[in-house]
Amino acid sequence: MLFSRISRIRRAGSNGCRWFLSQKPHLQFLNPPAYSYSSTHKEQNDPFSLVADELSIVANRLRSMVVTEVPKLASAAEYFFKMGVEGKRFRPTVLLLMATAMNISLLEPSLRGPGDALTKELRARQQRIAEITEMIHVASLLHDDVLDDADTRRGIGSLNFVMGNKLAVLAGDFLLSRACVALASLKNTEVVSLLAKVVEHLVTGETMQMTTTREQRCSMEYYMQKTYYKTASLISNSCKAIALLGGQTAEVAMLAYEYGKNLGLAYQLMDDVLDFTGTSASLGKGSLSDIRHGIITAPILFAMEEFPQLHEVVDRGFEDPANVDLALDYLGKSRGIQRARELAKKHANIAAEAIDSLPESNDEDVRKSRRALLDLTERVITRTK
Amino acid sequence: MLFSRISRIRRAGSNGCRWFLSQKPHLQFLNPPAYSYSSTHKEQNDPFSLVADELSIVANRLRSMVVTEVPKLASAAEYFFKMGVEGKRFRPTVLLLMATAMNISLLEPSLRGPGDALTKELRARQQRIAEITEMIHVASLLHDDVLDDADTRRGIGSLNFVMGNKLAVLAGDFLLSRACVALASLKNTEVVSLLAKVVEHLVTGETMQMTTTREQRCSMEYYMQKTYYKTASLISNSCKAIALLGGQTAEVAMLAYEYGKNLGLAYQLMDDVLDFTGTSASLGKGSLSDIRHGIITAPILFAMEEFPQLHEVVDRGFEDPANVDLALDYLGKSRGIQRARELAKKHANIAAEAIDSLPESNDEDVRKSRRALLDLTERVITRTK
Numbered sequence: 001m002l003f004s005r006i007s008r009i010r011r012a013g014s015n016g017c018r019w020f021l022s023q024k025p026h027l028q029f030l031n032p033p034a035y036s037y038s039s040t041h042k043e044q045n046d047p048f049s050l051v052a053d054e055l056s057i058v059a060n061r062l063r064s065m066v067v068t069e070v071p072k073l074a075s076a077a078e079y080f081f082k083m084g085v086e087g088k089r090f091r092p093t094v095l096l097l098m099a100t101a102m103n104i105s106l107l108e109p110s111l112r113g114p115g116d117a118l119t120k121e122l123r124a125r126q127q128r129i130a131e132i133t134e135m136i137h138v139a140s141l142l143h144d145d146v147l148d149d150a151d152t153r154r155g156i157g158s159l160n161f162v163m164g165n166k167l168a169v170l171a172g173d174f175l176l177s178r179a180c181v182a183l184a185s186l187k188n189t190e191v192v193s194l195l196a197k198v199v200e201h202l203v204t205g206e207t208m209q210m211t212t213t214r215e216q217r218c219s220m221e222y223y224m225q226k227t228y229y230k231t232a233s234l235i236s237n238s239c240k241a242i243a244l245l246g247g248q249t250a251e252v253a254m255l256a257y258e259y260g261k262n263l264g265l266a267y268q269l270m271d272d273v274l275d276f277t278g279t280s281a282s283l284g285k286g287s288l289s290d291i292r293h294g295i296i297t298a299p300i301l302f303a304m305e306e307f308p309q310l311h312e313v314v315d316r317g318f319e320d321p322a323n324v325d326l327a328l329d330y331l332g333k334s335r336g337i338q339r340a341r342e343l344a345k346k347h348a349n350i351a352a353e354a355i356d357s358l359p360e361s362n363d364e365d366v367r368k369s370r371r372a373l374l375d376l377t378e379r380v381i382t383r384t385k
Numbered sequence: 386m387l388f389s390r391i392s393r394i395r396r397a398g399s400n401g402c403r404w405f406l407s408q409k410p411h412l413q414f415l416n417p418p419a420y421s422y423s424s425t426h427k428e429q430n431d432p433f434s435l436v437a438d439e440l441s442i443v444a445n446r447l448r449s450m451v452v453t454e455v456p457k458l459a460s461a462a463e464y465f466f467k468m469g470v471e472g473k474r475f476r477p478t479v480l481l482l483m484a485t486a487m488n489i490s491l492l493e494p495s496l497r498g499p500g501d502a503l504t505k506e507l508r509a510r511q512q513r514i515a516e517i518t519e520m521i522h523v524a525s526l527l528h529d530d531v532l533d534d535a536d537t538r539r540g541i542g543s544l545n546f547v548m549g550n551k552l553a554v555l556a557g558d559f560l561l562s563r564a565c566v567a568l569a570s571l572k573n574t575e576v577v578s579l580l581a582k583v584v585e586h587l588v589t590g591e592t593m594q595m596t597t598t599r600e601q602r603c604s605m606e607y608y609m610q611k612t613y614y615k616t617a618s619l620i621s622n623s624c625k626a627i628a629l630l631g632g633q634t635a636e637v638a639m640l641a642y643e644y645g646k647n648l649g650l651a652y653q654l655m656d657d658v659l660d661f662t663g664t665s666a667s668l669g670k671g672s673l674s675d676i677r678h679g680i681i682t683a684p685i686l687f688a689m690e691e692f693p694q695l696h697e698v699v700d701r702g703f704e705d706p707a708n709v710d711l712a713l714d715y716l717g718k719s720r721g722i723q724r725a726r727e728l729a730k731k732h733a734n735i736a737a738e739a740i741d742s743l744p745e746s747n748d749e750d751v752r753k754s755r756r757a758l759l760d761l762t763e764r765v766i767t768r769t770k
Contacts, residue, residue: 070593070596072595073588146550146554147555166595167592167595169531169554173584173587174585177581180565181578183577184574184581187574193570196565196566196569200563202558203458203555203558203562204455210551211456211457
């Protein structure tokens with residue numbers, strides 16, 4: 001039986017965001033991990049090079065999926081899919097690794113039967129999820145940059161800066177519609193529904209950030225909910241979509257979802273830390289862009305628990321740089337940065353445990369992909385940029 | 386056999402937009418119309434009052450479909466669904482009438498069997514198409530108003546004017562995502578694909594209008610293609626979706642599509658005429674908003690065929706009001722308004738013929754709905770606002 005060795009996911013302890021962790025599903029598995037996250041896996045293949053060839057296929061297909069006969073719309077839509085400005089491709093990497101990590105037909109070669117063409121077909125469908133996810137992600141970047149009046153992105157001018165707000169809004173809409181057409185072509189309405197919900201989450205998260213009240217701004221619960229919507233929903237639900245297309249059970253699909261969700265949360269928490277520390281790991285060396293835009297993130301929220309006086313500083317806003325310095329003073333005296341890192345680590349661990357809880361496999365490709373997914377949970381919390 | 390009396394759709398003659406009419410599908414039906422459009426049907430029920438109760442159901446459900454926990458997003462999303470600012474509800478009216486006009490289970494009561502619940506279920510699904518269509522329509526209005534920097538809509542402040550561009554962009558995205566979730570719930574991937582394609586068309590049409598070259602601005606072909614994308618695609622494809630959900634044949638679905646497409650084109654052509662004439666039917670009494678925004682529509686395109694000198698005027702642009710007056714002079718001397726009206730009439734007739742070509746029915750509800758759909762083809766070309 002494939003599910004003979006499903007490990008128990010350990011409950012994370014109390015850490016100031018009880019609400020969010022309590023959202024963890026009813027995963028009650030009984031056995032120890034098939035293998036545990038350890039230092040040995042670090043010597044294994046790099047996650048990105050493991051799927052490099054497939055990432056090229058996905059990148060090429062993305063470029064062909066956004067072709068349109070209206071020249072300006074075509075330039076706008078392909079802007080962030082052009083060679084060299086495709087970003088870190090974190091999401092497609094995770095999704096392709098997840099596809100292999102769960103691939104039952106790879107797990108049991110004897111079950112393949114005449115289905116090798118089926119295996120290829122399934123892989124193409126899972127690649128399509130990676131493509132759709134990138135389209136939704138880029139569409140949200142285009143609209144976010146319009147909302148924030150941003151002038152750069154991925155080291156080049158933002159689309160709104162280069163082609164104007166109008167084309168950036170239209171190109172975002174266009175990518176969403178193409179994503180929806182591609183989704184429909186998968187002929188799986190649960191998957192359509194899952195990813196449509198993600199678009200709603202992206203919008204909800206962005207609006208939550210834009211329209212916080214005084215209380216919400218100081219609430220860890222609100223912050224974690226917003227972070228889930230803005231960052232973790234896309235990767236978690238697309239991981240789940242990969243599982244659903246693969247015909248996995250609801251339990252395995254939930255493990256895929258948990259991996260994506262917790263990896264996404266860990267990623268964002270570290271992003272928030274790095275905004276204060278930058279690569280130097282010392283306070284105030286980051287870009288400080290969140291706080292300067294009045295966005296309160298985990299480090300400050302934790303610092304507030306130690307120094308309630310910080311509330312007043314936050315209430316005054318951060319247009320005055322002296323106020324930013326004052327907040328940094330409090331943050332420096334507090335355990336805010338440390339606790340945010342710890343929370344990131346906790347979520348990275350939960351993500352790793354989800355991988356450990358997948359049905360056992362002796363297939364070398366499957367094991368390699370799982371090691372790479374574990375490797376990503378470490379990279380996310382040790383990264384310096 | 387239900388399809389024993391499918392009538393022939395007459396080909397429209399040459400009228401300066403051959404390209405577009407040549408796109409008409411392979412509709413080769415053999416028999417005369419089951420009944421023809423005549424003055425007698427005018428005495429029948431008003432199309433809008435025929436579906437008034439159902440329109441209220443749709444309106445209520447729309448309000449409940451856009452509910453969200455984030456207060457600002459909720460106000461923004463429901464803005465144009467509130468009582469009194471729901472617009473003419475032209476699309477849901479057409480779609481509900483079309484649903485009855487094609488309802489096979491109504492055509493043949495003997496076929497209903499134990500399926501009365503099924504009939505209700507189908508009707509609810511068809512109503513959902515009307516709701517989704519309205520959501521897509523309003524989403525496109527919200528984004529268009531941001532692009533055009535419009536300050537009013539439906540007699541009240543535009544959403545961007547009242548709540549700012551950011552919330553208007555986000556509310557548009559939100560409505561699209563909710564429309565997509567609702568679409569997925571219908572569990573019919575052909576319908577998902579059809580309406581996702583419409584969103585792409587709306588974006589494409591808007592971009593075509595925004596980025597015309599000198600030649601394109603003077604091309605009737607380009608104008609008709611843009612008009613299809615911006616106006617006719619939504620109503621035609623949602624009419625087709627109503628047919629597909631009803632389990633109709635590809636031929637009947639195509640008739641529904643043809644009705645929607647040609648009604649939409651007729652509507653827009655008359656809109657273009659009214660922009661010049663207003664209610665008074667005399668030139669220059671309309672709002673002249675198209676030409677003042679540099680948008681060249683059918684009346685001017687026809688006038689150009691008679692007076693090639695008009696090209697130069699168009700090339701100079703319309704920032705100078707004297708140039709607008711000059712264009713109006715040429716238009717007044719030409720048959721531009723008249724030919725645009727004739728073209729609208731031609732498309733209205735094709736729409737009416739599509740209804741005449743539907744499988745014969747003796748059911749009074751079906752016949753009433755068909756008469757109402759025919760009535761709309763007349764209202765569209767005789768309307769003065």
